Amino acid sequence: MAGIEVSALHKRYPDGTVAVEHVDLSIGDGELFVMLGPSGCGKTTTLRAIAGLERQTSGDIRIGDTLVNDLPPAERDIAMVFQFYALYPHLKTRDNLAFPLRAEGLPKHEVRQRVEEAARLMRLGPLLDRRPRQLSGGEQQRVALARALVRRPRAFLMDEPLTNLDAELRADMRTEIKHLQGELGATMVYVTHDQVEAMSLGHRIAILNKGRVEQVGTPLEVYDRPASLFCAAFIGSPPMNLIEVEVADGELRGQGGLVLTPPPGLPRDRPLVAGVRPEALEVTAPGADRSVPARVVSAEWLGDEIIYVVDHSGGRDVRVRMPPTVRFAADAKVGLRHTGGTPAVYDVRTEELVA
Amino acid sequence: MAVSVDEAVSAGPAPDHPSPARRVRRRGRGRSVLEVVLLTALAVVMLFPVLWMIETSIKENRDVYAVPAEFFGFTVTLDHFRDVFVGADGGRSALSVAFLNSVVVAGVSTVLATVLGVPAAWAYSRFTLKAKKDQLFFVLSTRFMPPVVVVVPIFLMYRQAGLIDTKLGLILIYAAFNVPFTIWMMKGFVDEVPAEYEDAAMLDGYSRLQAFWKFTLPLLVPGIAATAVFALIFSWNEFVFAIFLTSSDEVRTAPPAIAGLIGGTTVDWGLVAAASVVFALPVLVFAYLVRRHLVAGVTLGAVRR
Ligand SMILES: Nc1ncnc2c1ncn2[C@@H]1O[C@H](COP(=O)(O)OP(=O)(O)OP(=O)(O)O)[C@@H](O)[C@H]1O
Numbered sequence: 001m002a003g004i005e006v007s008a009l010h011k012r013y014p015d016g017t018v019a020v021e022h023v024d025l026s027i028g029d030g031e032l033f034v035m036l037g038p039s040g041c042g043k044t045t046t047l048r049a050i051a052g053l054e055r056q057t058s059g060d061i062r063i064g065d066t067l068v069n070d071l072p073p074a075e076r077d078i079a080m081v082f083q084f085y086a087l088y089p090h091l092k093t094r095d096n097l098a099f100p101l102r103a104e105g106l107p108k109h110e111v112r113q114r115v116e117e118a119a120r121l122m123r124l125g126p127l128l129d130r131r132p133r134q135l136s137g138g139e140q141q142r143v144a145l146a147r148a149l150v151r152r153p154r155a156f157l158m159d160e161p162l163t164n165l166d167a168e169l170r171a172d173m174r175t176e177i178k179h180l181q182g183e184l185g186a187t188m189v190y191v192t193h194d195q196v197e198a199m200s201l202g203h204r205i206a207i208l209n210k211g212r213v214e215q216v217g218t219p220l221e222v223y224d225r226p227a228s229l230f231c232a233a234f235i236g237s238p239p240m241n242l243i244e245v246e247v248a249d250g251e252l253r254g255q256g257g258l259v260l261t262p263p264p265g266l267p268r269d270r271p272l273v274a275g276v277r278p279e280a281l282e283v284t285a286p287g288a289d290r291s292v293p294a295r296v297v298s299a300e301w302l303g304d305e306i307i308y309v310v311d312h313s314g315g316r317d318v319r320v321r322m323p324p325t326v327r328f329a330a331d332a333k334v335g336l337r338h339t340g341g342t343p344a345v346y347d348v349r350t351e352e353l354v355a
Numbered sequence: 356m357a358v359s360v361d362e363a364v365s366a367g368p369a370p371d372h373p374s375p376a377r378r379v380r381r382r383g384r385g386r387s388v389l390e391v392v393l394l395t396a397l398a399v400v401m402l403f404p405v406l407w408m409i410e411t412s413i414k415e416n417r418d419v420y421a422v423p424a425e426f427f428g429f430t431v432t433l434d435h436f437r438d439v440f441v442g443a444d445g446g447r448s449a450l451s452v453a454f455l456n457s458v459v460v461a462g463v464s465t466v467l468a469t470v471l472g473v474p475a476a477w478a479y480s481r482f483t484l485k486a487k488k489d490q491l492f493f494v495l496s497t498r499f500m501p502p503v504v505v506v507v508p509i510f511l512m513y514r515q516a517g518l519i520d521t522k523l524g525l526i527l528i529y530a531a532f533n534v535p536f537t538i539w540m541m542k543g544f545v546d547e548v549p550a551e552y553e554d555a556a557m558l559d560g561y562s563r564l565q566a567f568w569k570f571t572l573p574l575l576v577p578g579i580a581a582t583a584v585f586a587l588i589f590s591w592n593e594f595v596f597a598i599f600l601t602s603s604d605e606v607r608t609a610p611p612a613i614a615g616l617i618g619g620t621t622v623d624w625g626l627v628a629a630a631s632v633v634f635a636l637p638v639l640v641f642a643y644l645v646r647r648h649l650v651a652g653v654t655l656g657a658v659r660r
């Protein structure tokens with residue numbers, strides 16, 4: 001296993017599309033690193049550049065201590081799992097697994113031993129003699145994972161490997177991948193546009209937007225203090241409420257009169273926006289302590305929680321996450337108050353976190 | 356609750372309404388009668404000339420000219436077929452030489468077009484290129500004009516290059532006409548084969564070309580077969596270039612050679628018909644042999660992954 005260093009990566013396709021503007025990543029040995037971002041932000045391109053399937057226009061890629069810029073994919077010693085599983089259709093599971101090993105020229109008994117080991121790890125025993133088309137999507141994906149495992153590569157690259165599976169199976173496979181990664185201590189770069197997947201899998205998450213890295217951090221950091229307005233709007237479902245605020249009398253006052261605890265070191269001379277998670281707000285009975293008058297616009301019952309959309313005098317509508325026991329009818333007059341700690345505050349012009 | 360409602364509806368007697376299934380079946384039968392009639396009519400119209408050609412090829416010359424024409428009960432003879440292959444002096448006939456030329460020219464030009472076109476199609480499918488669409492359009496544009504339009508300039512160029520009245524000349528021009536076609540057809544087939552196979556193979560230790568050769572190419576065989584048959588049929592049937600660019604019996608291909616049989620003071624229709632039958636057979640046999648690939652190839656694009 002080895003770490004991966006990507007510095008100043010830039011990729012421009014021959015047709016002029018700039019897929020990756022500027023990406024720096026430092027992925028530790030044995031880390032499960034997730035790249036998250038909307039469609040077209042350059043995740044796949046970055047991953048393919050690391051794999052050597054795409055030659056970067058400029059920038060350096062190191063795997064372990066080796067500068068791999070000019071190495072063909074075959075010599076980079078990494079395995080990749082694709083969204084479309086890419087199992088060879090004419091080969092049985094057994095041979096699909098053995099394939100990369102035979103390509104390497106390993107002796108027969110070693111090949112057999114490694115195939116069995118990978119099959120045991122991914123519980124493929126009964127599937128070994130089937131061809132890909134006789135396997136379900138989930139099974140195919142397990143074979144694809146096992147195929148990546150047998151080589152014992154220096155790092156694993158995964159490009160949205162679970163996208164084609166249904167929700168339940170996806171959750172199972174997520175657990176499985178996480179478990180496997182921990183067990184093997186494997187360096188893994190995992191690309192997804194599903195934030196739940198990113199949050200539950202990643203040791204660290206990089207959020208990409210338009211070919212740039214917006215933020216790198218642990219799932220908690222990314223959730224609690226999104227580094228930019230883009231991240232704030234991207235992470236969380238529903239996402240953060242962005243409330244225009246002013247600093248006044250040592251308080252942070254939102255447009256609708258909502259009072260927030262100000263973080264230290266706020267600049268005073270610029271328009272600011274506070275990012276407030278839906279769970280950091282509370283819908284109360286009208287006139288409750290520290291609350292501002294508000295009205296319920298709509299409510300979404302999700303079973304384990306209710307998302308209220310609340311309109312408070314003049315401010316933008318905000319979303320509030322409440323336990324299912326607290327019920328207000330639509331149009332009810334209520335109170336709204338902030339219960340969380342200090343919010344993240346952004347400069348409206350630079351769109352970056354200021355405090 | 357929903358179940359019981361459904362049951363009530365289906366259990367209720369409805370004697371004067373035929374069940375939907377019956378109605379569909381009856382309409383189906385009506386349509387199939389019409390279909391059979393139309394298809395039969397079409398088949399007769401399409402097949403009559405072929406049938407007539409085959410009949411003429413096995414009739415004595417006097418029966419060929421018989422009025423009214425005889426469909427049955429004439430004397431069958433294979434003399435015309437013998438004349439196709441054996442010359443008047445007992446040696447090889449000019450026609451048999453022409454057939455051999457056709458086989459060589461059509462075969463080699465098809466192989467050439469395939470060998471050049473398939474890798475090109477792969478490249479166009481897999482790689483991002485500058486102005487790819489324009490390039491592809493340019494490639495296709497060489498097929499916009501009918502051969503007649505370019506035959507004179509090509510004749511002049513060939514005269515300079517010493518390619519007039521050579522098999523090589525015909526092979527080159529047919530290949531040139533078939534390469535664009537091959538590229539376009541094959542690009543569609545290559546697009547259908549996921550690039551991930553090659554990516555995976557490259558990560559497994561193969562070079563890009565090896566990955567293409569070992570993984571993509573085998574999956575392209577049906578497409579290649581379909582494309583090659585079309586290219587072959589084009590080269591086999593081609594008439595305009597053949598008649599302009601070749602003149603001697605040693606080089607001429609079958610289409611101008613057969614056409615050359617017509618136009619003397621007397622026309623040996625039996626020989627013409629027999630030569631045409633022989634000419635039509637190879638393509639039929641070839642298409643029959645690869646019919647599975649042809650169907651797979653032609654319908655491949657319609658199947659969703
Ligand atoms: N081969 C290519 N040639 C030209 N442009 C490309 C090519 N591959 C990708 N692009 C473009 O580069 C940009 C980034 O693509 P990329 O596939 O890296 O996005 P992504 O983040 O993986 O998106 P998704 O979540 O949809 O997979 C897109 O605008 C895309 O259209």
Ligand SMILES: [Mg+2]
Nearest residue numbers: 043044045159
């Ligand atoms: Mg992608």
